Amino acid sequence: MQDIKSEILRIEHLYKVFKSGRSFLGSTQKEVVALNRISLSINRGEIFGLVGESGSGKTTTGRLIVKLEEPDDGKMLFDGRDITSIKGKALKGFRRKVQMIFQDPYQSLNPYFSLYDTISEPLLVHNIGDIKAREDVVRQVMTSVGLAPADDFFYRYPHQLSGGQRQRVAIARTMVLKPEFIIADEPTSMLDATISIQIFNILSEIRKKHNATFLFITHSLAAARYLCDRIAVIYRGELVETGSAEDIIQSPQHPYTQALVEAHPRFRCPSP
Amino acid sequence: MTLLAVDNLCVGYQTRKGFIEAVEGVSFVLKRGRSLGFVGESGCGKTTVGMALMRLLPDNASIRQGSIIFEGQELLAMPAAQLRKIRWKKIAMIFQAAMNALNPIHRVNDQIAEAILAHDPLATKASAMKQVEDLFSLVDIPVDRMRDYPHQYSGGMKQRAVIAMALACHPALIIADEPTTALDVIVQDQILSAVKKFQKQMNISLIFISHDIAVVADVCDDIGVMYAGQLVEYGRREEVFEAPVHPYTKALLASYLTLDGDVVQPMPFTGVTLNLIDPPPGCRFCDRCPLSDAACSLDAPEYAEITPTHKALCFRCK
Ligand SMILES: Nc1ncnc2c1ncn2[C@@H]1O[C@H](COP(=O)(O)OP(=O)(O)OP(=O)(O)O)[C@@H](O)[C@H]1O
Ligand SMILES: Nc1ncnc2c1ncn2[C@@H]1O[C@H](COP(=O)(O)OP(=O)(O)OP(=O)(O)O)[C@@H](O)[C@H]1O
Ligand SMILES: [Mg+2]
Ligand SMILES: [Mg+2]
Numbered sequence: 004m005q006d007i008k009s010e011i012l013r014i015e016h017l018y019k020v021f022k023s024g025r026s027f028l029g030s031t032q033k034e035v036v037a038l039n040r041i042s043l044s045i046n047r048g049e050i051f052g053l054v055g056e057s058g059s060g061k062t063t064t065g066r067l068i069v070k071l072e073e074p075d076d077g078k079m080l081f082d083g084r085d086i087t088s089i090k091g092k093a094l095k096g097f098r099r100k101v102q103m104i105f106q107d108p109y110q111s112l113n114p115y116f117s118l119y120d121t122i123s124e125p126l127l128v129h130n131i132g133d134i135k136a137r138e139d140v141v142r143q144v145m146t147s148v149g150l151a152p153a154d155d156f157f158y159r160y161p162h163q164l165s166g167g168q169r170q171r172v173a174i175a176r177t178m179v180l181k182p183e184f185i186i187a188d189e190p191t192s193m194l195d196a197t198i199s200i201q202i203f204n205i206l207s208e209i210r211k212k213h214n215a216t217f218l219f220i221t222h223s224l225a226a227a228r229y230l231c232d233r234i235a236v237i238y239r240g241e242l243v244e245t246g247s248a249e250d251i252i253q254s255p256q257h258p259y260t261q262a263l264v265e266a267h268p269r270f271r272c273p274s275p
Numbered sequence: 276m277t278l279l280a281v282d283n284l285c286v287g288y289q290t291r292k293g294f295i296e297a298v299e300g301v302s303f304v305l306k307r308g309r310s311l312g313f314v315g316e317s318g319c320g321k322t323t324v325g326m327a328l329m330r331l332l333p334d335n336a337s338i339r340q341g342s343i344i345f346e347g348q349e350l351l352a353m354p355a356a357q358l359r360k361i362r363w364k365k366i367a368m369i370f371q372a373a374m375n376a377l378n379p380i381h382r383v384n385d386q387i388a389e390a391i392l393a394h395d396p397l398a399t400k401a402s403a404m405k406q407v408e409d410l411f412s413l414v415d416i417p418v419d420r421m422r423d424y425p426h427q428y429s430g431g432m433k434q435r436a437v438i439a440m441a442l443a444c445h446p447a448l449i450i451a452d453e454p455t456t457a458l459d460v461i462v463q464d465q466i467l468s469a470v471k472k473f474q475k476q477m478n479i480s481l482i483f484i485s486h487d488i489a490v491v492a493d494v495c496d497d498i499g500v501m502y503a504g505q506l507v508e509y510g511r512r513e514e515v516f517e518a519p520v521h522p523y524t525k526a527l528l529a530s531y532l533t534l535d536g537d538v539v540q541p542m543p544f545t546g547v548t549l550n551l552i553d554p555p556p557g558c559r560f561c562d563r564c565p566l567s568d569a570a571c572s573l574d575a576p577e578y579a580e581i582t583p584t585h586k587a588l589c590f591r592c593k
Contacts, residue, residue: 021427033419035427056459057431106430109372152550155292162333163290166371166453167317167486189430192456193371195316195486196530222459225532252534266460267534268489 010083011047011184011216012068016040017077019063037063039240040077050210050217052231052248054224056259060240061220062106065186068218069103070094081184099129102177106188106220108169112161118150119157122176129180144175147205149198166193174202181213188220203230224252224263236260278448278480279305279328284341286323286332293552297323299504301341303497307447310474310481312491312512314527315501321484322371324501325450328482329368330358345448364394367446369437369454371484376437377425383436384411384421387443394444410439413469415462431458438466442473449474452484467493488527492516497584500524503549503559510585520581520592522564558590566591 019038037060045051053061066072068079070086079087086097102125105111112121119141126137145153148171161169170193177185187206191199207230209215221227227234228248235245236257243257255261286298298320305311313321326332328343330350343350345366350358370376378386387410388403398406411421414435425433438454451470455463471494474481485491491498498515500508500523508521519525549559557572558564564571571590578586 057462058429062429107375109375155550155552158291163288163335165318165322170317193317193453193486195314195527196488196532197526198317200530200532223532224460225534228534229532262461263459264534266464268460268493 009047010044011049011081012045012218013080014041014043014064014068015078015080016042017064017067017079018075019060019067019072020075036240038067038074041237041240041242043235043242043245045216045218047216048210048214049233050206050219050231052219052221052227052234053237054221054227054234054263055237056222056263059237061222061237062188064237065103065188065218065220068186069098069101071103099180100182101184101186102180102182103186104173104177104188104190106192108161108166108173108193111173112169114161117158117160118145118164118172121161121172122179125176125180131180140179141175144178148175148178149201150175167195167198170194171202174205178209182215183213184216184218185209186218186220189222190219191226199226200229206230224248224267228252236263276307277304278307278346280342280344281324281328282342282344284324284327284343285339286320286327287337287339288333289335289337290552295551296554297336297504297551298327301499301501301504301506303499303506303509305448305480305482305497307480308474308478309497310483310495311497311499312483312485312495313499313501314485314488314491316503316523317486319501320504321501322452325368325452325482325484328450329362329366331362331368363444363446365446366448366450367441367444368450369441369452371452371456375433376440377433379425382422382424383428384408387436387440390440391443406443407439410442411436413442413473414439415465431462434458435462435466438470445477446479448480448482450482450484453486454483455485455490456487463490470494488516488531500527503554504551505559505588507560507589508585508587510581514582514585518581518585520579520585521560521587521589522566522591523560524587558588560589 017038018040021035021037053064055061067074078085089097122141122145123137126132126140142153145156150156150168150171174190191202194202206217210217219231231248233246234248234251235242238259244251244260251260252264255264282302284298284301288295288297301324303311315321327338338351377383384407387407391398391403391406408418411418416432416435441449455466458466473479483491483494492512495512498510498512499506500521502523508515508524515524519528555572556575558576561567561571576588576590578588579592580586
């Protein structure tokens with residue numbers, strides 16, 4: 004059911020400060036405002052891009068939404084319900100619906116878990132299916148992200164994989180639960196162009212099939228243009244513009260966005 | 276002058292499911308001061324080549340064949356003590372997982388100063404700190420964030436700190452494995468210019484590993500395109516990018532996303548990546564290749580020489 008513009012996520016004036024450079028006496032303590040009261044609204048079934056430079060607050064936004072981090076101020080609504088401070092059972096239910104593909108697959112994968120354990124873990128945690136059913140889901144998801152033949156990979160550990168293979172494990176792990184809302188933090192930063200596009204197409208496919216919603220975090224305007232319906236540009240913790248990718252690329256308003264368009268590699272491939 | 280000559284390098288990994296032929300018959304030559312870029316699909320063996328050059332492969336890996344001659348010496352026959360004099364001082368590597376190479380319990384500037392002090396007997400604490408400051412401004416980390424701990428950095432900042440660390444010891448060869456993946460194009464641009472500047476000024480040779488063709492096109496004189504463990508195309512930058520011959524190289528170029536023009540319709544890749552345990556005898560790309568015919572899957576292709584500096588591993592590009 005594809006109803007028009009029903010809002011799934013709404014963020015109001017989200018504010019987050021980190022303390023940095025802490026010394027024992029606290030004298031040199033400095034505050035980093037990672038998010039400076041950002042507001043945005045994402046519709047069900049949309050692929051929404053968050054584009055910005057390194058350190059601009061993209062990952063922080065994602066971590067706040069999946070509730071790995073507490074905001075210092077502001078409000079978040081999911082499906083109309085205030086999720087800013089949900090706990091316990093409500094939080095567990097929320098986590099089943101909302102998943103994050105973490106940026107750095109070298110850090111986010113448990114080194115002591117085989118691939119099979121890693122990818123099937125969310126199913127176990129949420130008590131879904133029997134062994135056989137879980138195995139089928141895992142095999143199918145692994146194949147779809149290109150970890151094939153899946154059985155050859157089941158008993159490998161993260162250190163026995165290349166960077167891009169780890170990244171695909173991180174993607175597969177979030178897909179097994181068929182979440183409604185997926186935050187994909189630079190999900191293809193380690194993949195070559197042909198596989199990136201494959202993954203983008205898989206994400207589009209999931210959107211089409213399950214009407215899933217995506218917050219797609221990237222620093223690549225070109226990737227955002229390929230995949231996203233709308234994008235927001237974040238700069239030093241503030242949203243500086245929001246619109247369709249095409250409009251923003253054609254007529255960037257903010258100086259940072261202009262610089263971003265400018266710096267995009269003018270790489271031309273020869274005509275075939 | 277030749278700095279590094281790699282000949283017929285074959286590396287594999289033992290796993291529960293069998294032996295993975297991760298790198299097969301890779302050969303190339305790198306002159307002093309030049310830069311060579313490896314591009315290719317995820318899992319095609321780029322990191323394995325880099326780790327073999329550093330002699331830092333994990334325990335389940337074995338180098339089955341080949342030779343690696345660095346400054347006239349065979350690295351594969353070198354005893355550990357001698358290797359230690361070369362590793363980091365002459366050949367440094369920026370690891371792909373570099374973001375995590377920083378020690379979480381030490382301040383970032385202290386870590387880099389320590390690396391300088393460990394490798395340069397003439398350095399003092401003060402001179403090392405000064406160098407660190409210069410390196411940080413080169414990679415564009417604000418001076419007032421120098422004393423942070425790694426977890427306080429964003430992904431991009433960590434990666435910049437690690438690049439500063441590799442440059443700190445002035446090696447003859449730097450192997451940079453995906454050093455700019457976590458960075459946005461603006462910072463990436465700055466870093467690549469910094470790398471090029473350093474490389475020219477200090478006459479450092481560079482092996483640059485990336486999945487991003489635009490990045491290697493920017494930095495590298497020569498390009499090696501890898502697919503399923505093999506070097507499928509190798510040549511000067513202009514040759515590979517302006518007159519590519521291998522079908523995989525062409526697909527890679529055609530899938531490159533741009534800001535203008537039509538959104539690409541990439542070559543549909545139907546087949547899965549080749550299974551590297553007991554790979555079939557023929558061309559490793561033929562299942563996915565739009566040009567392949569029955570003969571391609573029978574025998575292994577040999578290199579076709581396109582020009583004296585340009586070669587490709589394909590039956591159909593003679
Ligand atoms: N735990 C923390 N402690 C202190 N500062 C932090 C912490 N996490 C993030 N920051 C700071 O908050 C800012 C935003 O970081 P964030 O990771 O959200 O950036 P990002 O946009 O995801 O960048 P990148 O593209 O490099 O991943 C940065 O200045 C970062 O150093
Ligand atoms: N320790 C290991 N044990 C078993 N297999 C391994 C190990 N390390 C790497 N491999 C396998 O060897 C192949 C080559 O891996 P490598 O890390 O060199 O790829 P890569 O080209 O660097 O890929 P990426 O761009 O994704 O980092 C892959 O199929 C990978 O799964
Ligand atoms: Mg981030
Ligand atoms: Mg790698």
